[in-house]
Amino acid sequence: MRVHPNKRAIRVLGIAESFRKGDSRSVLAGVVMRSDLVVDGVCLGRATVGGDDATSSIVSMNRRLDRKDVNAIMLSGCIISHYNIVDVDAVAEKTGRPVICLTYRESAGIEEAIRLRFEDPAGKLARYRALEERTRVALRTGQTVYARLASISELDALRVIESFTLQGGVPEPVRLAKLLAHGVRASGQAFA
Numbered sequence: 170m171r172v173h174p175n176k177r178a179i180r181v182l183g184i185a186e187s188f189r190k191g192d193s194r195s196v197l198a199g200v201v202m203r204s205d206l207v208v209d210g211v212c213l214g215r216a217t218v219g220g221d222d223a224t225s226s227i228v229s230m231n232r233r234l235d236r237k238d239v240n241a242i243m244l245s246g247c248i249i250s251h252y253n254i255v256d257v258d259a260v261a262e263k264t265g266r267p268v269i270c271l272t273y274r275e276s277a278g279i280e281e282a283i284r285l286r287f288e289d290p291a292g293k294l295a296r297y298r299a300l301e302e303r304t305r306v307a308l309r310t311g312q313t314v315y316a317r318l319a320s321i322s323e324l325d326a327l328r329v330i331e332s333f334t335l336q337g338g339v340p341e342p343v344r345l346a347k348l349l350a351h352g353v354r355a356s357g358q359a360f361a
Contacts, residue, residue, distance in 0.1 A: 182231060185347035186246075195354075196213065228259075244257070269321060269330065271314050303315040308334055
């Protein structure tokens with residue numbers, strides 16, 4: 170699917186997570202937002218803290234939404250829930266949508282942390298090393314974000330990010346998804 174960032178009211182599915190130390194599962198929340206900043210849908214999911222199910226959880230959230238009008242998926246991080254690594258390319262392939270995965274600061278990498286945390290780190294290290302390098306993106310707000318992209322050009326990704334960023338460096342779909350995930354987790358309500 171090709172993204173047309175100049176199209177009026179494109180839709181993005183923003184996904185973010187929330188968990189607390191000691192939780193075995195994190196809450197994933199998704200917010201469908203139009204580029205005119207109207208919220209057009211929400212969904213929830215789960216990921217295992219320290220697990221390997223983040224990619225399948227995100228794909229499942231997209232499938233449950235059953236929205237043909239979502240033009241791209243925007244993720245707040247691809248290493249979530251204490252090293253549950255999202256395969257950005259697999260999300261794009263399985264959903265048929267371009268993916269923009271954002272982080273908000275520079276990092277020297279997490280290989281050493283993975284080695285220290287996991288008894289058999291080979292699988293996680295392979296998934297981490299398979300991730301594309303991050304692209305530094307300077308926004309018109311003066312902030313910098315770092316993006317891993319799948320099935321979208323850097324120029325189109327910049328246009329999409331800026332279409333959804335009012336201030337600072339966090340686009341509204343992932344900002345609202347983070348608030349929703351935090352609210353659901355804080356409420357203590359269980360969901361399937």
